[in-house]
Amino acid sequence: MNILSIALKEIKRDFRDRRTLLFMLAFPIVLMLILGLTLSSAFNSGATVSGIKVLVQEVSNAGPLQQGFDAFQKEVKKNGITFVPLQAGMDAKAEVKNNHYTAFASVDKDGISLYSSNRNPIESNIVQGMLTAFTDKYNAVAAVAQHDPAKVQQITADASGASIVQETSIVANRSPGSIDYYALAMSVMIGFWAALPGAKLISGEIKEGTAVRLMAAPVSKAEIFIGKIVGSVVQSMLCVVVVVLFSKYVFKAYWGDHMGLTLGLLLTEVVLATGLGLTLSYIFKGGATMGLINLIIQLASFLGGAYFPIGDDAGKGIMSTLVSLSPIRWVNHAATSLIYGNQSTLAIQVIGVNLAAAAVLIGVSALIMRRREGL
Amino acid sequence: MNILEITGLTKKFGNFIAVDNMSLTVREGEIFGFLGANGAGKSTTINMISSLLRPTSGEIRLLDRDLVKNSRFAKMNLGIVPQDLAIYEMMTAYENVEFFAGLYGLRGVELKDRVLEALEFVGLADKAKSKPQNFSGGMKRRLNIACAIAHKPKLIIMDEPTVGIDPQSRNYILASVRKLNASGCTIIYTSHYMEEVEEICSRIAIVDHGKIIAEGTKEQLTATITDVKDIHIELKTQESILLESLTNIPGVRSAQQEENRLHVYSDATVDNLNRILKQLMDSGAEIRAVEEQEPNLETVFLTLTGRNLRDN
Numbered sequence: 084m085n086i087l088s089i090a091l092k093e094i095k096r097d098f099r100d101r102r103t104l105l106f107m108l109a110f111p112i113v114l115m116l117i118l119g120l121t122l123s124s125a126f127n128s129g130a131t132v133s134g135i136k137v138l139v140q141e142v143s144n145a146g147p148l149q150q151g152f153d154a155f156q157k158e159v160k161k162n163g164i165t166f167v168p169l170q171a172g173m174d175a176k177a178e179v180k181n182n183h184y185t186a187f188a189s190v191d192k193d194g195i196s197l198y199s200s201n202r203n204p205i206e207s208n209i210v211q212g213m214l215t216a217f218t219d220k221y222n223a224v225a226a227v228a229q230h231d232p233a234k235v236q237q238i239t240a241d242a243s244g245a246s247i248v249q250e251t252s253i254v255a256n257r258s259p260g261s262i263d264y265y266a267l268a269m270s271v272m273i274g275f276w277a278a279l280p281g282a283k284l285i286s287g288e289i290k291e292g293t294a295v296r297l298m299a300a301p302v303s304k305a306e307i308f309i310g311k312i313v314g315s316v317v318q319s320m321l322c323v324v325v326v327v328l329f330s331k332y333v334f335k336a337y338w339g340d341h342m343g344l345t346l347g348l349l350l351t352e353v354v355l356a357t358g359l360g361l362t363l364s365y366i367f368k369g370g371a372t373m374g375l376i377n378l379i380i381q382l383a384s385f386l387g388g389a390y391f392p393i394g395d396d397a398g399k400g401i402m403s404t405l406v407s408l409s410p411i412r413w414v415n416h417a418a419t420s421l422i423y424g425n426q427s428t429l430a431i432q433v434i435g436v437n438l439a440a441a442a443v444l445i446g447v448s449a450l451i452m453r454r455r456e457g458l
Numbered sequence: 459m460n461i462l463e464i465t466g467l468t469k470k471f472g473n474f475i476a477v478d479n480m481s482l483t484v485r486e487g488e489i490f491g492f493l494g495a496n497g498a499g500k501s502t503t504i505n506m507i508s509s510l511l512r513p514t515s516g517e518i519r520l521l522d523r524d525l526v527k528n529s530r531f532a533k534m535n536l537g538i539v540p541q542d543l544a545i546y547e548m549m550t551a552y553e554n555v556e557f558f559a560g561l562y563g564l565r566g567v568e569l570k571d572r573v574l575e576a577l578e579f580v581g582l583a584d585k586a587k588s589k590p591q592n593f594s595g596g597m598k599r600r601l602n603i604a605c606a607i608a609h610k611p612k613l614i615i616m617d618e619p620t621v622g623i624d625p626q627s628r629n630y631i632l633a634s635v636r637k638l639n640a641s642g643c644t645i646i647y648t649s650h651y652m653e654e655v656e657e658i659c660s661r662i663a664i665v666d667h668g669k670i671i672a673e674g675t676k677e678q679l680t681a682t683i684t685d686v687k688d689i690h691i692e693l694k695t696q697e698s699i700l701l702e703s704l705t706n707i708p709g710v711r712s713a714q715q716e717e718n719r720l721h722v723y724s725d726a727t728v729d730n731l732n733r734i735l736k737q738l739m740d741s742g743a744e745i746r747a748v749e750e751q752e753p754n755l756e757t758v759f760l761t762l763t764g765r766n767l768r769d770n
Contacts, residue, residue, distance in 0.1 A: 300561040
C-alpha cells in the first residue's frame with residue numbers, strides 16, 4: 084500500500100510541474116509537426132525514370148552475340164529503353180557526357196562494353212543491370228551449346244524479356260512519411276527523456292528535505308525505492324502514450340497493427356531510461372548528473388535518428404559504434420520493423436535487451452541505496 | 459516513566475567521533491530541551507533517534523523497546539519536525555499531510571479526520587487547498603509541524619522549528635508545542651534561541667563535542683553556575699565598543715554587544731565592575747544603566763562550553 088501511495092504522490096507531483104509537462108508533451112508534438120512538414124520531401128520513396136536512351140555500336144562480325152543482342156533490344160524497348168545506333172562522326176563518349184544519352188554500349192565478338200555517366204545514376208544502373216542480366220544468360224547459353232546443342236532450344240524457349248527485365252521493389256508495401264517517421268522518432272525520444280525524472284527520484288527528495296521525513300516514517304527503503312520508480316515510469320509512460328495518441332489521431336500518423344507490442348517496447352525503453360537516470364544520480368553529484376544526462380539524451384537522440392533519419396550505412400568505425408549504442412536507435416529500428424514490416428522478432432529482442440539493461444542499472448542503484456544510511 | 463533511554467551512544471564518521479558515549483533519558487510528558495552549538499553532535503543524535511543514521515555503538519530504547527531491533531514500532535511512535543522544511547511545494551497543504559500520515563497506516567475517514575485535525579492544530583485549516591509555494595516562511599514551518607503530528611506520535615522531535623520566521627509565527631509555534639505537550643505528547647526541542655528553551659522546556663541537556671555536559675531543569679543548571687556574574691550595561695547611544703578592551707580586564711571571560719546593550723561575563727570572585735565602567739567611559743561611551751543579572755541558560759552554556767550558543 085505504501086508503494087502505491089508513494090507512486091501516486093510521484094505521479095501527482097510530476098504532473099503538477101507545468102514546466103516539466105510542457106517539456107515532455109508540447110516540445111515533442113511541436114517538433115513532430117515542424118520536422119514532419121519541413122522534411123516531408125526527404126521521405127518520398129518514389130523516383131520517376133523515363134526516356135532512357137542508349138547509344139549502341141554493333142560490329143557486324145559479332146555473330147551469335149549480335150543476334151541475341153538484337154532480340155534483347157526489342158524486348159527492353161517494351162520497358163521504355165531505346166537503343167540508338169551510333170552514327171558516323173558521332174563521339175559516343177561526348178554524347179553521354181553531355182547527357183544526350185544515358186550510356187554507350189559497344190557490342191563486338193569479344194563481348195559488350197558499357198560506358199555511362201554518373202549524372203543519371205538510377206538510369207545508368209538500370210541499363211547496367213539489364214545488360215548484366217543479358218550477358219549472364221548469353222554466357223550460360225553459349226556454355227550449354229558447347230556441350231549439348233540440343234538443349235539450347237530448351238533454355239531459350241523461355242528467354243523472353245520478362246526474365247531479363249524483372250520489376251522488383253526494395254520498398255515494403257508501406258513506408259513512413261515524414262509525419263509517420265517523426266511521430267515514432269519523437270515518441271521514442273521522449274521515452275528516453277524518462278532519464279531526467281529518474282535522476283531526480285532520490286536526489287529530489289534529498290534536495291526538498293523530504294528524504295528525512297520519508298526515512299523517519301515506517302516505510303522500508305525498498306518500498307520507497309519501488310514506489311518512486313513505479314511512479315516515475317508511469318508518469319513518463321503516460322507522456323509517451325499522450326504523444327503517440329496525439330500523433331495517431333490528430334496528425335494521422337501510421338502506427339501499424341501492433342500497438343500493444345509497440346507500446347510495450349516503448350515502456351521498456353522508459354524503464355531503462357529511468358534506471359539510467361537513477362543510477363547516474365547515485366554515481367554523480369548535484370548539477371553534474373543533470374548535465375551528463377542531458378548530454379547523453381541529446382547524443383542518443385541525434386544518433387538514434389530523432390531529428391533526422393540516419394541510415395544503416397551511417398559512418399564507419401567509431402561513428403558506427405556510437406550509432407549502435409543509442410537505445411533510441413534500437414527502439415526506433417525495432418518499432419519501424421514492427422510497424423512497417425510486421426516483424427515482431429526484433430521488437431521482442433529489444434524488449435529483452437532493455438529490460439536486462441534496466442535490471443542491471445536498477446540493481447546497481449538498489450545496492451548503492453542499501454549501503455547508504457539515508458536515501 | 460522514561461519514554462526514551464539512550465545509553466553509551468556513539469557515532470563515528472571515519473575517524474571523527476560525532477557522538478561520544480552519550481547517555482540520557484527523556485521522561486514521558488516533558489518538553490526536553492536539547493542545546494548545543496553547530497557540530498556539537500545534536501543533529502547526529504536526533505538522526506539516530508529518528509532512524510536516519512545507525513549508531514556505531516550503544517543503545518536507544520523508545521517506550522522500553524530497542525529502537526534498532528524494533529524500528530517500525532519506534533517509527534510509528536515518533537514524529538519528526540526537521541530543521542529544514544520537509545514538504546512538497548507542488549502538493550497542497552492537505553495533500554502533504556495526507557501523504558505523510560498515510561505512510562503511518564492511516565486510511566479513509568480516519569486519515570481525513572486526522573489530516574484536518576493536524577491542519578486545524580497549526581492554524582492552516584483554511585489553507586488546506588493551497589500549495590506551500592504560496593505560503594510565508596511561518597506558514598511553511600507550521601505545515602512542517604502538521605506533517606509530523608497527524609499520526610499522533612508519542613514522542614515528537616522538533617529540530618529548530620522556529621528558525622527564520624516572524625515573531626507572530628514563532629509565538630504560534632511555541633503555543634502549539636505547549637498544546638501538544640498538554641495533550642500528552644513528549645517533545646524533544648532544539649533551538650538556537652535560549653529564551654525559547656528557557657520558556658518552554660521542563661528539562662534541558664547541553665551537548666558539546668558529542669557528549670552531554672550538563673542535564674537538568676533550568677534551575678538545576680543555573681544553580682551550578684556560582685563562579686560567573688552576568689553584567690548588563692545599557693549605553694545611551696548605539697556606538698561600537700572595542701570588546702577586546704573589555705576582555706583584557708582581569709576576570710572578564712567574554713563580552714558581547716547587541717545594539718546599545720553590552721553583556722559582560724566575568725568571574726564572580728573578581729571585583730572588576732569599576733574598571734569595566736571606567737574603560738567604557740574612557741572610550742567615550744555614555745552609560746545609561748548597569749545591572750548584574752542572575753545566571754541564566756546563556757551563562758550556563760557559556761560557562762560550560764566557553765562560547766555563546768549563537769557563536770557558530
